[in-house]
Amino acid sequence: MKDFVTMQGLEEREMLALVQYANLISQKGVEPFANQTFAANLFFEPSTRTKMSFVVAQRRLGMEVLDFATDHSSITKGESIYDTARTFESIGANLIVIRHQQRNIAKQLAEQLQIPVINAGDGTGEHPTQSLLDLVTIYQEFEQFRGLKVVIAGDIKHSRVARSNAAALTTLGCDVFLTGMEEWHDNSLNLPYISMEEAVETADVLMLLRIQRERHQDQVTLDQDSYLQKYGLSVERERKMKKHAIILHPAPVNRGVEMDSRLVECDRSRIFKQMENGVAARMAIIKNILNQGGNYNEKNFNQRQAFIG
Ligand code: NCD
Numbered sequence: 406m407k408d409f410v411t412m413q414g415l416e417e418r419e420m421l422a423l424v425q426y427a428n429l430i431s432q433k434g435v436e437p438f439a440n441q442t443f444a445a446n447l448f449f450e451p452s453t454r455t456k457m458s459f460v461v462a463q464r465r466l467g468m469e470v471l472d473f474a475t476d477h478s479s480i481t482k483g484e485s486i487y488d489t490a491r492t493f494e495s496i497g498a499n500l501i502v503i504r505h506q507q508r509n510i511a512k513q514l515a516e517q518l519q520i521p522v523i524n525a526g527d528g529t530g531e532h533p534t535q536s537l538l539d540l541v542t543i544y545q546e547f548e549q550f551r552g553l554k555v556v557i558a559g560d561i562k563h564s565r566v567a568r569s570n571a572a573a574l575t576t577l578g579c580d581v582f583l584t585g586m587e588e589w590h591d592n593s594l595n596l597p598y599i600s601m602e603e604a605v606e607t608a609d610v611l612m613l614l615r616i617q618r619e620r621h622q623d624q625v626t627l628d629q630d631s632y633l634q635k636y637g638l639s640v641e642r643e644r645k646m647k648k649h650a651i652i653l654h655p656a657p658v659n660r661g662v663e664m665d666s667r668l669v670e671c672d673r674s675r676i677f678k679q680m681e682n683g684v685a686a687r688m689a690i691i692k693n694i695l696n697q698g699g700n701y702n703e704k705n706f707n708q709r710q711a712f713i714g
Contacts, residue, residue, distance in 0.1 A: 406697065408515035409690050410524040412533045412573040420540065420577060421550075423689055427541045431685035435692060437467030442500070442695065443702075445471040445493040448525070449486075449505040454656060454680055455525050455535070459502050462687035471498060486510060487517060494520050499695060499702045503527075519701035521694045529563050529620055535655050536569035538686035540577070542679050543610055546651055550577035556604040557581065559614030559636070559663050562589040563621065566655045567614060571596060582607065585614075586636055588625055601635070605642045613638060613654040613663045629662050638664040643671065651675050 412420075429435075444463045448456050463470050471493065475481075480489060490501055501518065503511050504525040511524035511531075526532045540550075547553055555574050561567045561583050571594045574581045583596050584604040604611065616627070633639055638652065643665070646652075652664075652674045660666035669676060 406694055408511075408522045408524075409533055409694060410511040410515050410522060410527075411531050412536050412569045412576070413531075415573070415576065417576050417578070420573060423537060423693065424540045424544050426693065427537060427682070427686040427689035428544060430688050430692075431541065431545075431682055435466075435688060437465065438695070439467075442466075442468045443471055443498045444468045444500045444502065444691070445473060445490075445498040446525075447473050447486075447490065447493075447501060447503045447505075449475055449480075449503075450526065452504055452525070454683060455504065455532075458680065458683040459525065459534075459687050461684050462691060465684070466688055466691060468499075468691075487514065490514050490518060490522075494518050494702070497702050499700055500691065523690060523694070526565055528565065529568070529617075530565050531569045532565040532655075533569050533573075534683070534687055534690060535566050536573045537690065538679055538683040539566075539570055539612065539653055539655070540573060541682045541686050542653060542675050543651075545678075545682075546675070547609065550574070550579050553579045553609045554607050555579045555581050555610040555612060556584055556599070556608040557612045557614065558584045558601065558604055558638075560589045560616045561585050561594070561614070562591045563617035564614045566612075567591070568594070570612065584636070586625075601637075601642065602645075605638070605645045606647075609647065609650050611638070611646065611650060611652050613652065613658075615655070615657060615659055615663060627662075629659075632662055633665065637662060638668060640665050640667060643668055643673075646673065653679060656680065 460470055500521050502523045502525050506528045508528040508530035511522050511527050515522040524533055557567050581596050582599050584599050584601050654676050658669055
């Protein structure tokens with residue numbers, strides 16, 4: 406694998422191998438790279454968890470992190486994303502991690518650059534590393550995927566997390582259902598919609614999503630309380646969940662909107678576990694890509710030396 410930009414097209418055994426590798430790293434760690442390697446993190450959209458867990462993952466792997474702040478970069482002078490990424494490749498970056506509002510941008514860059522590209526979220530497109538950490542969290546709970554009933558709930562239409570997970574969970578043999586306000590349905594996903602009442606009774610895994618207001622074309626007027634009562638996870642609904650069922654949410658959580666604030670850290674919530682697993686999942690991806698996919702900027706990779714030439 407040269408890049409990691411989508412969950413679509415990966416085979417079941419490849420996904421399982423990545424999940425198991427990430428799980429192993431979460432338990433036992435992994436050898437850092439012996440040689441000097443550079444990671445460029447290009448975040449054009451706000452991020453706390455994804456960006457910081459990439460940094461922790463990279464530092465744990467012994468990588469040098471080239472931090473990049475859009476408003477202090479030549480982007481402000483009109484430089485294109487391609488030229489920015491190509492610059493990082495030229496100065497010796499071994500890997501680019503990109504989050505950007507434009508759908509498919511990571512895939513495009515992956516085709517244009519020789520160094521690997523990891524998609525850390527492309528608009529409403531995909532968020533494959535979030536999906537991998539979600540899979541790791543599910544695997545730690547159930548040790549397999551086939552036949553598990555997973556319900557993805559909320560703002561499906563604008564969620565890249567929903568898109569990556571719909572693809573991944575289907576490949577892994579889960580029964581995937583969707584639920585949420587009709588305005589936010591996405592029929593291109595080709596998965597059945599059920600009500601939130603059915604969802605809480607059906608799900609082994611209930612995956613809640615944040616309302617992605619920043620991506621809405623038409624602002625739907627929402628009364629927070631009535632959203633929670635109609636479509637969210639209230640305390641009453643949580644009581645109807647199966648005994649072993651777990652709750653996931655990629656966060657940030659709108660407390661009191663998609664879920665009752667009291668449930669964020671309830672017994673069946675794995676929300677902070679997901680964040681913890683995010684580091685191992687990202688380490689697994691980076692290790693996999695740089696070890697097996699070859700390394701274009703070998704110069705940096707092969708010798709920990711302070712000269713260029
Ligand atoms: C998600 C994202 O940015 O797509 N967050 C994350 O990466 N943990 C989901 C969200 O913002 O709602």
